[in-house]
Amino acid sequence: MRLVSLEIKGFKSFAEKTTINFNDSVTGVVGPNGSGKSNVVDAIRWVLGEQKTTVLRSEKMENVIFNGTKNRKASALAEVYLTFENNKNLLPTEYHTVTISRHYYRNGESEYKLNNVTCRLKDITGLFLDTGISSDSYAIIELGMVNDILNDKDNSRRKLFEQSA
Amino acid sequence: MRLVSLEIKGFKSFAEKTTINFNDSVTGVVGPNGSGKSNVVDAIRWVLGEQKTTVLRSEKMENVIFNGTKNRKASALAEVYLTFENNKNLLPTEYHTVTISRHYYRNGESEYKLNNVTCRLKDITGLFLDTGISSDSYAIIELGMVNDILNDKDNSRRKLFEQSA
Amino acid sequence: AKTQFLDAFMKVKENFQNVFRSLFTADDTCDLVLLDPENPLESDIDIIAKPKGKRPQTINQLSGGEKTLTAISLLFALYLLKPAPFCILDEVDAPLDDANIHKYNDIIKQFAKDSQFILVTHNKQTMSSVDSIYGVTMQEQGVSKVVPVNFSSLN
Amino acid sequence: AKTQFLDAFMKVKENFQNVFRSLFTADDTCDLVLLDPENPLESDIDIIAKPKGKRPQTINQLSGGEKTLTAISLLFALYLLKPAPFCILDEVDAPLDDANIHKYNDIIKQFAKDSQFILVTHNKQTMSSVDSIYGVTMQEQGVSKVVPVNFSSLN
Numbered sequence: 281m282r283l284v285s286l287e288i289k290g291f292k293s294f295a296e297k298t299t300i301n302f303n304d305s306v307t308g309v310v311g312p313n314g315s316g317k318s319n320v321v322d323a324i325r326w327v328l329g330e331q332k333t334t335v336l337r338s339e340k341m342e343n344v345i346f347n348g349t350k351n352r353k354a355s356a357l358a359e360v361y362l363t364f365e366n367n368k369n370l371l372p373t374e375y376h377t378v379t380i381s382r383h384y385y386r387n388g389e390s391e392y393k394l395n396n397v398t399c400r401l402k403d404i405t406g407l408f409l410d411t412g413i414s415s416d417s418y419a420i421i422e423l424g425m426v427n428d429i430l431n432d433k434d435n436s437r438r439k440l441f442e443q444s445a
Numbered sequence: 446m447r448l449v450s451l452e453i454k455g456f457k458s459f460a461e462k463t464t465i466n467f468n469d470s471v472t473g474v475v476g477p478n479g480s481g482k483s484n485v486v487d488a489i490r491w492v493l494g495e496q497k498t499t500v501l502r503s504e505k506m507e508n509v510i511f512n513g514t515k516n517r518k519a520s521a522l523a524e525v526y527l528t529f530e531n532n533k534n535l536l537p538t539e540y541h542t543v544t545i546s547r548h549y550y551r552n553g554e555s556e557y558k559l560n561n562v563t564c565r566l567k568d569i570t571g572l573f574l575d576t577g578i579s580s581d582s583y584a585i586i587e588l589g590m591v592n593d594i595l596n597d598k599d600n601s602r603r604k605l606f607e608q609s610a
Numbered sequence: 611a612k613t614q615f616l617d618a619f620m621k622v623k624e625n626f627q628n629v630f631r632s633l634f635t636a637d638d639t640c641d642l643v644l645l646d647p648e649n650p651l652e653s654d655i656d657i658i659a660k661p662k663g664k665r666p667q668t669i670n671q672l673s674g675g676e677k678t679l680t681a682i683s684l685l686f687a688l689y690l691l692k693p694a695p696f697c698i699l700d701e702v703d704a705p706l707d708d709a710n711i712h713k714y715n716d717i718i719k720q721f722a723k724d725s726q727f728i729l730v731t732h733n734k735q736t737m738s739s740v741d742s743i744y745g746v747t748m749q750e751q752g753v754s755k756v757v758p759v760n761f762s763s764l765n
Numbered sequence: 766a767k768t769q770f771l772d773a774f775m776k777v778k779e780n781f782q783n784v785f786r787s788l789f790t791a792d793d794t795c796d797l798v799l800l801d802p803e804n805p806l807e808s809d810i811d812i813i814a815k816p817k818g819k820r821p822q823t824i825n826q827l828s829g830g831e832k833t834l835t836a837i838s839l840l841f842a843l844y845l846l847k848p849a850p851f852c853i854l855d856e857v858d859a860p861l862d863d864a865n866i867h868k869y870n871d872i873i874k875q876f877a878k879d880s881q882f883i884l885v886t887h888n889k890q891t892m893s894s895v896d897s898i899y900g901v902t903m904q905e906q907g908v909s910k911v912v913p914v915n916f917s918s919l920n
């Protein structure tokens with residue numbers, strides 16, 4: 281399975297539709313402090329089903345919707361699309377290209393889609409079962425996680441093992 | 446009051462007597478990972494009276510003594526000397542130059558000295574009262590502390606205010 | 611004691627706003643708020659930081675580098691209330707981008723007129739900003755040694 | 766379930782030792798220990814790491830950069846057990862010195878033969894090691910925008 285592209289709109293600081301294509305083996309993401317790099321990582325966690333608002337650095341889920349600036353009003357909805365190529369047939373589906381998406385409205389309504397067909401979160405997590413991909417995957421690493429492993433905070437080492445074993 | 450020099454011997458990775466002179470306004474300390482830079486900072490905290498072994502990254506106080514390598518045996522004692530020039534008469538003493546030192550033996554014996562005369566820790570902390578210098582001073586800053594302020598862990602913001610106010 | 615604390619609190623708040631504006635920009639705002647103003651000696655202290663026209667609901671929404679600069683602004687605000695003769699910063703510049711490292715080093719040069727600063731760092735920009743450098747090495751396995759360094763030899 | 770866990774644990778331990786030795790040196794040792802081997806499904810897991818002839822009593826005694834490399838070795842050890850199709854690392858290189866950043870990027874290039882890697886970074890060495898770069902900017906205050914970047918234009 282190969283990542284093809286990520287599309288973000290109305291999610292955190294991405295007011296406008298933004299697309300990132302993943303053509304290469306190793307892609308760098310750079311930019312000044314506060315420009316939105318970790319927000320891109322949050323978008324990927326979110327579309328994979330992350331429910332913990334603390335992991336998303338937000339007090340409540342509504343805070344992931346673009347909240348406006350003095351020149352732009354807040355968005356009504358946050359949307360993220362993540363597209364994969366099922367090139368090693370790792371995903372239990374006959375589709376060659378799979379796009380998962382998540383949509384969250386300010387009134388609290390929430391939707392998940394698989395190739396543009398509304399589905400439930402468990403359809404998405406079921407699709408990625410055994411691939412190592414999930415919102416709390418050991419494959420999405422930042423320094424806070426490094427510290428948790430070193431302190432073994434909340435039995436984090438145990439949990440990591442159980443995920444991959 | 447001006448920092449003049451720091452001398453470290455037998456403390457953590459400083460097996461040999463090591464001297465650092467502080468002649469300038471801004472001194473940089475550089476070197477590879479694990480070379481001993483933070484150990485220099487630990488030495489300063491320690492000679493100022495730090496008792497919390499967690500702050501010193503050690504399970505017990507004995508672990509601050511150089512613990513040997515395959516080519517060198519462990520030290521019997523850790524010593525740190527910190528020398529100040531009392532140039533603004535901030536310190537309540539008639540001495541122009543003040544050297545505080547701390548000595549810790551593997552058998553647990555511990556000693557503090559002021560200009561080479563044995564004294565108690567409270568004589569040293571009494572000397573620095575109101576100067577902003579103490580082992581848990583807001584003037585010794587590392588990233589863990591930055592995180593504690595942001596999370597307000599263990600009421601750290603309150604404690605910082607009380608120290609300086 | 612209550613008056614003394616409130617007095618210090620107001621000064622720190624003002625310092626915080628000044629330092630924050632030099633590390634961010636002159637249009638940025640921040641605040642320190644006593645959550646329980648009736649009870650200042652017990653109250654929790656809230657930090658509000660709004661860099662560059664953003665409207666973060668809490669500081670937790672800020673980026674890694676923005677949080678670090680905000681915490682540094684508060685620590686320097688406390689420092690300015692009662693400047694310690696020396697100040698040690700151990701790799702505090704690690705989360706900062708180039709432009710912010712420049713501002714960080716500039717503000718340190720300002721404060722260094724009154725205090726000595728010791729900066730432990732891996733960052734080349736910081737290294738070129740200090741007055742002198744000590745290099746710490748472990749030529750012999752497990753044994754630290756310190757040598758004065760000429761910055762031009764580090765490049 | 767117990768056998769399955771112990772089986773995976775042994776493989777992760779071996780991966781950990783291999784990765785650790787490529788991030789440190791071939792003479793360095795490390796270990797993963799089940800503190801309660803009779804009860805593997807409940808037991809705490811201890812990490813032992815001894816870089817370059819040092820004898821740290823616990824990993825807490827190691828330096829910031831050494832701890833980061835040790836944790837990365839464990840995360841990569843788990844990854845090797847069941848390689849995820851992609852792996853994202855957000856500024857994990859921040860505490861590392863130049864030599865270690867080089868090793869970090871080299872091992873990622875190895876793993877990238879089987880998975881895609883996304884590295885968020887401020888580090889110039891890391892930037893010169895990746896295949897392509899996306900730059901994230903906020904030209905309009907508070908609004909992020911992404912553009913493909915030519916690394917030579919970043920210098």
Ligand SMILES: Nc1ncnc2c1ncn2[C@@H]1O[C@H](COP(=O)(O)OP(=O)(O)OP(=O)(O)O)[C@@H](O)[C@H]1O
Pocket residue numbers: 291292293294311312313314315316317318319320343344345346347348664665666671672673674675676705901907
């Ligand atoms: N819902 C939202 N609406 C608008 N802006 C938001 C929202 N949530 C977060 N932000 C903004 O996004 C910015 C954080 O971006 P991010 O964490 O991605 O930065 P970064 O590029 O990773 O920076 P650093 O290099 O410092 O880690 C913050 O300034 C925050 O105010």
Ligand SMILES: Nc1ncnc2c1ncn2[C@@H]1O[C@H](COP(=O)(O)OP(=O)(O)OP(=O)(O)O)[C@@H](O)[C@H]1O
Pocket residue numbers: 456457458459476477478479480481482483484485508509510511512513746752819820821826827828829830831860
């Ligand atoms: N009692 C001791 N005896 C000998 N070595 C020790 C002792 N205590 C700690 N050390 C060693 O000192 C090293 C840590 O040094 P230090 O934390 O100062 O590194 P550093 O230069 O700050 O590195 P980094 O850039 O990664 O932060 C560790 O490798 C540790 O094993």
Ligand SMILES: [Mg+2]
Pocket residue numbers: 317318319673674675
């Ligand atoms: Mg970030």
Ligand SMILES: [Mg+2]
Pocket residue numbers: 482483484828829830
């Ligand atoms: Mg260090």
